[in-house]
Amino acid sequence: xxxxxxxxxxxxxxxxxxxxxxxxxxxxxxxxxxxxxxxxxxxxxxxxxxxxxxxxxxxxxxxxxxxxxxxxxxxxxxxxxxxxxxxxxxxxxxxxxxxxxxxxxxxxxxxxxxxxxxxxxxxxxxxxxxxxxxxxxxxxxxxxxxxxxxxxxxxxxxxxxxxxxxxxxxxxxxxxxxxxxxxxxxxxxxxxxxxxxxxxxxxxxxxxxxxxxxxxxxxxxxxxxxxxxxxxxxxxxxxxxxxxxxxxxxxxxxxxxxxxxxxxxxxxxxxxxxxxxxxxxxxxxxxxxxxxxxxxxxxxxxxxxxxxxxxxxxxxxxxxxxxxxxxxxxxxxxxxxxxxxxxxxxxxxxxxxxxxxxxxxxxxxxxxxxxxxxxxxxxxxxxxxxxxxxxxxxxxxxxxxxxxxxxxxxxxxxxxxxxxxxxxxxxxxxxxxxxxxxxxxxxxxxxxxxxxxxxxxxxxxxxxxxxxxxxxxxxxxxxxxxxxxxxxxxxxxxxxxxxxxxxxxxxxxxxxxxxxxxxxxxxxxxxxxxxxxxxxxxxxxxxxxxxxxxxxxxxxxxxxxxxxxxxxxxxxxxxxxxxxxxxxxxxxxxxxxxxxxxxxxxxxxxxxxxxxxxxxxxxxxxxxxxxxxxxxxxxxxxxxxxxxxxxxxxxxxxxxxxxxxxxxxxxxxxxxxxxxxxxxxxxxxx
Amino acid sequence: xxxxxxxxxxxxxxxxxxxxxxxxxxxxxxxxxxxxxxxxxxxxxxxxxxxxxxxxxxxxxxxxxxxxxxxxxxxxxxxxxxxxxxxxxxxxxxxxxxxxxxxxxxxxxxxxxxxxxxxxxxxxxxxxxxxxxxxxxxxxxxxxxxxxxxxxxxxxxxxxxxxxxxxxxxxxxxxxxxxxxxxxxxxxxxxxxxxxxxxxxxxxxxxxxxxxxxxxxxxxxxxxxxxxxxxxxxxxxxxxxxxxxxxxxxxxxxx
Numbered sequence: 001x002x003x004x005x006x007x008x009x010x011x012x013x014x015x016x017x018x019x020x021x022x023x024x025x026x027x028x029x030x031x032x033x034x035x036x037x038x039x040x041x042x043x044x045x046x047x048x049x050x051x052x053x054x055x056x057x058x059x060x061x062x063x064x065x066x067x068x069x070x071x072x073x074x075x076x077x078x079x080x081x082x083x084x085x086x087x088x089x090x091x092x093x094x095x096x097x098x099x100x101x102x103x104x105x106x107x108x109x110x111x112x113x114x115x116x117x118x119x120x121x122x123x124x125x126x127x128x129x130x131x132x133x134x135x136x137x138x139x140x141x142x143x144x145x146x147x148x149x150x151x152x153x154x155x156x157x158x159x160x161x162x163x164x165x166x167x168x169x170x171x172x173x174x175x176x177x178x179x180x181x182x183x184x185x186x187x188x189x190x191x192x193x194x195x196x197x198x199x200x201x202x203x204x205x206x207x208x209x210x211x212x213x214x215x216x217x218x219x220x221x222x223x224x225x226x227x228x229x230x231x232x233x234x235x236x237x238x239x240x241x242x243x244x245x246x247x248x249x250x251x252x253x254x255x256x257x258x259x260x261x262x263x264x265x266x267x268x269x270x271x272x273x274x275x276x277x278x279x280x281x282x283x284x285x286x287x288x289x290x291x292x293x294x295x296x297x298x299x300x301x302x303x304x305x306x307x308x309x310x311x312x313x314x315x316x317x318x319x320x321x322x323x324x325x326x327x328x329x330x331x332x333x334x335x336x337x338x339x340x341x342x343x344x345x346x347x348x349x350x351x352x353x354x355x356x357x358x359x360x361x362x363x364x365x366x367x368x369x370x371x372x373x374x375x376x377x378x379x380x381x382x383x384x385x386x387x388x389x390x391x392x393x394x395x396x397x398x399x400x401x402x403x404x405x406x407x408x409x410x411x412x413x414x415x416x417x418x419x420x421x422x423x424x425x426x427x428x429x430x431x432x433x434x435x436x437x438x439x440x441x442x443x444x445x446x447x448x449x450x451x452x453x454x455x456x457x458x459x460x461x462x463x464x465x466x467x468x469x470x471x472x473x474x475x476x477x478x479x480x481x482x483x484x485x486x487x488x489x490x491x492x493x494x495x496x497x498x499x500x501x502x503x504x505x506x507x508x509x510x511x512x513x514x515x516x517x518x519x520x521x522x523x524x525x526x527x528x529x530x531x532x533x534x535x536x537x538x539x540x541x542x543x544x545x546x547x548x549x550x551x552x553x554x555x556x557x558x559x560x561x562x563x564x565x566x567x568x569x570x571x572x573x574x575x576x577x578x579x580x581x582x583x584x585x586x587x588x589x590x591x592x593x594x595x596x597x598x599x600x601x602x603x604x605x606x607x608x609x610x611x612x613x614x615x616x617x618x619x620x621x622x623x624x625x626x627x628x629x630x631x632x633x634x635x636x637x638x639x640x641x642x643x644x645x646x647x648x649x650x651x652x653x654x655x656x657x658x659x660x661x662x663x664x665x666x667x668x669x670x671x672x673x674x675x676x677x678x679x680x681x682x683x684x685x686x
Numbered sequence: 687x688x689x690x691x692x693x694x695x696x697x698x699x700x701x702x703x704x705x706x707x708x709x710x711x712x713x714x715x716x717x718x719x720x721x722x723x724x725x726x727x728x729x730x731x732x733x734x735x736x737x738x739x740x741x742x743x744x745x746x747x748x749x750x751x752x753x754x755x756x757x758x759x760x761x762x763x764x765x766x767x768x769x770x771x772x773x774x775x776x777x778x779x780x781x782x783x784x785x786x787x788x789x790x791x792x793x794x795x796x797x798x799x800x801x802x803x804x805x806x807x808x809x810x811x812x813x814x815x816x817x818x819x820x821x822x823x824x825x826x827x828x829x830x831x832x833x834x835x836x837x838x839x840x841x842x843x844x845x846x847x848x849x850x851x852x853x854x855x856x857x858x859x860x861x862x863x864x865x866x867x868x869x870x871x872x873x874x875x876x877x878x879x880x881x882x883x884x885x886x887x888x889x890x891x892x893x894x895x896x897x898x899x900x901x902x903x904x905x906x907x908x909x910x911x912x913x914x915x916x917x918x919x920x921x922x923x924x925x926x927x928x929x930x931x932x933x934x935x936x937x938x939x940x941x
Contacts (some may be wrong), residue, residue, distance in 0.1 A: 079871050081870075123875055193886075194886045197881055227766060237887070238882075672892060673892055673893070675892055676883070679888065679890070680889060680890040681890075683898055683902060685901070685902055686822075686902060
């Protein structure tokens with residue numbers, strides 16, 4: 001493989017924002033996750049839990065409630081009082097409608113999917129009708145005294161339970177009036193000064209209302225008589241979320257201590273017909289508050305302030321006990337937030353509201369395998385570029401020569417020119433942006449930094465010519481047919497002739513840049529693309545999909561390469577396919593065309609196409625090659641996949657030149673150290 | 687009808703006493719008499735007046751005042767008083783009228799010209815006509831009307847309209863609404879923060895939380911974030927500066 005010097009970078013201070021709401025859509029098996037900075041991400045649970053799409057956040061748009069309605073429509077509501085509908089095809093916001101009730105705390109879609117119920121700060125519950133293109137206000141229900149923090153529809157659609165501060169009200173939908181008002185005890189069999197906040201309610205079809213509140217109780221109420229049936233005290237802190245399965249035989253609650261409890265309806269004795277709710281399993285996968293839970297037919301999904309998304313398949317619901325039934329913890333982003341300029345050894349870090357430019361340090365020392373070399377020159381923080389406005393940055397890129405930086409928010413596109421003179425850096429903004437260039441989903445510079453490729457929001461692909469300090473629009477490839485399945489990814493060849501763009505259901509399109517027309521389309525695959533790159537000399541397009549398959553497609557010949565066919569016939573090693581995290585970056589060695597370098601969050605791998613492929617019985621993770629082992633043994637165990645797990649968790653890994661690699665790590669402890677305070681846990685002996 | 691009062695007796699002593707005590711009573715009675723317009727009281731009042739004047743001047747004979755003249759005088763006075771009151775009232779009314787007109791003028795000056803207002807109201811009305819089922823827009827219209835009445839002339843007054851008719855390039859918003867909305871949002875965020883992290887919740891720092899495991903190990907280890915880098919920042923900065931200056935001085939003296 002060769003010897004490399006590795007720049008280990010740990011100064012990327014990436015902290016994801018906390019998860020606030022989670023909504024599961026049964027029909028398409030997709031999960032919508034909203035975070036506290038306003039970002040809404042869509043995960044495709046059947047495509048190996050890959051984050052397909054996301055809507056960038058906005059400072060004033062912190063969501064408090066998220067729900068799916070009929071026909072795959074996604075709505076969210078937040079403290080700015082607006083109900084927002086998201087367009088999943090155009091990847092932007094369709095409209096934002098003000099509910100005129102003050103900040104909105106909760107939202108629920110009716111079981112039929114055609115009505116939307118919203119609970120506001122002023123105590124009013126508003127009913128909206130969902131029309132094909134918009135939502136329309138229908139009427140108000142009886143106004144309550146304090147803010148409505150949680151809502152739930154009865155599956156038959158006749159009643160509604162609304163949880164507020166110290167009480168729960170049951171409404172009748174037809175008349176809009178309160179049927180019952182159930183007062184919640186402030187403390188379990190006691191008196192307390194703190195008000196009891198009912199964080200979640202769930203209405204079952206037999207008339208039972210389940211409520212979870214800030215005193216740590218889970219209570220069962222009978223809505224016909226308005227009385228308390230049973231009360232469970234499960235935590236010392238708040239119980240903040242509840243989600244019921246579709247069959248209504250199990251539900252899950254999340255507490256502020258990070259524990260998730262699973263309740264199930266079990267028969268009292270083994271042959272009696274009577275059933276009761278029993279707390280069956282506790283799961284401790286979080287360290288901080290679990291603010292939201294969801295129940296899919298086979299798994300429990302939870303997310304909270306510690307920014308992990310945890311998907312726990314339930315063993316009794318999973319049919320085949322294979323790797324699919326393992327716990328999934330999604331912590332690191334599924335797309336690249338870092339770009340690299342190889343010539344000048346610069347790294348551009350993308351944060352939510354600013355960009356940072358760093359120059360890597362250098363060393364003059366040499367050493368053997370595994371040594372840590374001291375830096376002679378420290379890494380330099382060159383630039384801190386803050387965006388104007390409340391919107392988050394969607395994507396950013398730095399040109400390979402290091403003189404251009406481009407980034408985009410949801411409404412504007414920015415391009416900057418950098419000048420380096422004797423250790424001084426000056427930045428100049430290119431002011432006149434064309435009007436059609438609003439927001440970009442992906443930005444890429446060509447290898448010689450003369451062309452800029454932008455995949456815009458409307459589906460078009462723009463090519464700009466950069467020269468000196470100016471830029472000019474060359475051509476726009478119009479959107480191709482096919483629905484938008486995932487965020488667009490771009491890849492350009494080293495000689496600048498070919499441009500590959502993914503994202504639609506039609507496959508990966510390859511365009512000829514010199515002649516400005518569509519060259520060919522890689523056949524569609526049923527999983528989304530996670531990373532793409534074009535090899536320098538052979539012009540082979542290497543594509544990594546979310547089910548951990550890697551394909552190689554020859555662009556000039558318009559078919560898959562022989563190596564790719566061999567790999568597909570042979571199949572990948574089972575340990576390769578069982579990796580949790582998607583491959584986010586692919587790069588190549590300039591002098592060794594048989595090597596492909598790729599990485600995901602917990603490993604990086606160099607695929608050597610000349611070596612034989614491993615089958616399921618061979619040792620996959622080769623240990624560090626010891627020098628005293630005989631050549632014969634080495635040749636027998638050598639296979640094409642050289643994997644190293646030294647640097648993890650990896651956010652980015654790239655080849656700077658023939659002998660240098662750069663690895664950007666983000667230890668989990670550094671992220672946890674910057675989170676808000678968790679609930680105190682009392683342990684004996686401390 | 688007529689209130690009984692002690693009749694003036696012919697005896698001088700009793701008359702004096704009566705006069706002294708009866709002066710305020712006499713004035714009242716005089717008024718009563720005048721207002722009631724009853725000749726009996728007027729006639730009854732006569733001798734008292736006569737007595738008063740007579741007492742003051744002592745030697746001269748009292749003047750002969752007929753009832754009619756006294757009544758006329760009283761009536762004149764009354765009329766004068768009434769007229770002054772009326773004049774005052776009218777003056778005040780006029781003043782108020784003028785002031786109101788001035789206010790209306792000022793208001794009109796601050797308002798947008800009538801043409802644009804007409805456009806806005808017709809636009810909202812056409813919207814209502816287009817969608818008769820939209821209760822919300824009607825509410826908005828009513829709200830606008832209510833707000834119009836109670837609006838302060840100091841603030842910039844622009845109505846909030848859901849959709850402006852021709853050119854959708856701008857949206858007029860009331861500044862007061864925006865402040866209210868921000869205030870409510872702040873209150874909501876404060877509520878959430880208080881209920882999750884406020885007093886009464888037992889929260890601990892992340893450092894203590896992660897170090898809990900270290901405390902229970904068989905070989906006790908230090909906390910996860912043992913160093914407090916925020917301690918003595920000023921001291922450290924001063925030391926750095928001093929060191930730099932000392933180095934420069936050292937180099938200079940060496941040369």
